[in-house]
Amino acid sequence: xxxxxxFFDPSRYGNMFFGNSDPIFRGPRSVMGLQEPLKRRxxxxxxxxxxxxxxxxxxxxxxxxRLTPEQVHLLEQSFEEENKLEPERKTQLAKKVGLQxxxxxxxxxxxxxxxxxxxxxREYDCLKSSYESLLSECDSIHKENEKLKAEVVSLTExxxxxxxxxxxxxxVPEDVPIxxxxxxxxxxxxxxxxxxxxxxxxxxxxxxxxxxxxxxxxNYPGCMGPVDSLQSEEDDGSGDGxxxxxxxxAAAEQQLHGEGEPLGWWxxxxxx
DNA sequence: TTGTGTTTTATTGCCTCC
DNA sequence: GGAGGCAATAAAACACAA
Numbered sequence: 497x498x499x500x501x502x503f504f505d506p507s508r509y510g511n512m513f514f515g516n517s518d519p520i521f522r523g524p525r526s527v528m529g530l531q532e533p534l535k536r537r538x539x540x541x542x543x544x545x546x547x548x549x550x551x552x553x554x555x556x557x558x559x560x561x562r563l564t565p566e567q568v569h570l571l572e573q574s575f576e577e578e579n580k581l582e583p584e585r586k587t588q589l590a591k592k593v594g595l596q597x598x599x600x601x602x603x604x605x606x607x608x609x610x611x612x613x614x615x616x617x618r619e620y621d622c623l624k625s626s627y628e629s630l631l632s633e634c635d636s637i638h639k640e641n642e643k644l645k646a647e648v649v650s651l652t653e654x655x656x657x658x659x660x661x662x663x664x665x666x667x668v669p670e671d672v673p674i675x676x677x678x679x680x681x682x683x684x685x686x687x688x689x690x691x692x693x694x695x696x697x698x699x700x701x702x703x704x705x706x707x708x709x710x711x712x713x714x715n716y717p718g719c720m721g722p723v724d725s726l727q728s729e730e731d732d733g734s735g736d737g738x739x740x741x742x743x744x745x746a747a748a749e750q751q752l753h754g755e756g757e758p759l760g761w762w763x764x765x766x767x768x
Numbered sequence: 769t770t771g772t773g774t775t776t777t778a779t780t781g782c783c784t785c786c
Numbered sequence: 787g788g789a790g791g792c793a794a795t796a797a798a799a800c801a802c803a804a
Contacts, residue, residue, distance in 0.1 A: 560777050560798060580791085602778060605791075610776090612792095 563603070567593045571603050579608055 563571070570593045574585075581589070581604050590597040 562776065562799065583789095599777085601790085603776095606777070609792075 563593075563595070567595065571600070571607070575604065575607055575611075579604070579611070 571589070574589050578585075581601060586597045586600050590600045593600070595603075
């Protein structure tokens with residue numbers, strides 16, 4: 497926009513603003529009566545003034561003025577009802593608030609723009625906090641996953657140590673295989689997956705050789721599967737997830753302390 | 769008081785719809 | 787082609803710190 501443009505363009509809007517065709521539109525500085533601050537007043541303070549041609553005959557056009565709080569209030573009320581203006585409503589509202597219909601239209605236009613900006617900002621904030629919340633949740637699930645994997649490794653090592661120590665004295669049935677730590681690890685997690693656990697559903701990622709990505713969701717690198725399925729475990733009371741490890745840990749500890757059934761049986765039962 | 773940043777009012781140009 | 791909407795922008799009005 498050039499700075500010397502007209503304050504008001506009669507060619508576009510006719511003489512709706514001023515009641516005559518006096519060529520007074522020369523730009524803001526030449527027509528705004530800056531030398532007469534005492535005569536300053538708000539643009540149109542009453543409906544009568546809006547249509548009072550004599551007023552504009554005797555008073556030079558003024559600078560643009562802020563609308564009064566009452567005018568703004570009325571406009572906002574109307575905006576809340578409907579943010580677009582039909583011609584009839586525009587005319588009625590203009591009379592009601594004491595503005596030119598064009599001013600009302602401009603106000604609505606600007607208000608829609610401001611509303612849109614604020615709405616976008618709110619949506620952005622909402623999405624941002626939602627994203628940060630999910631990120632934090634994902635992080636804690638990832639840590640929990642690491643913890644559980646470490647627990648599996650620890651238990652496996654304990655089981656292996658116990659088996660090696662008791663191999664010579666214990667009589668293990670011939671058809672019960674002695675599992676290697678890797679096999680035991682895989683079997684334990686296999687049971688975890690197939691036993692109705694909510695941690696990994698049947699359609700989700702299945703066991704792979706690496707043993708370190710069973711719980712990862714390929715669609716969300718670094719993230720787990722749906723959080724809801726995790727929460728559902730507690731809800732349905734099945735408890736096949738972490739509680740499995742707790743049972744395993746208890747059984748291993750019992751074995752280490754010479755209680756309960758032989759660990760060979762536990763390994764056998766896992767395998768069947 | 770003044771400089772500066774923000775808000776509000778108004779204009780312009782372009783686009784879509786009827 | 788005219789009416790109306792929107793984005794971009796100008797410029798006045800306003801807020802406020804220094």
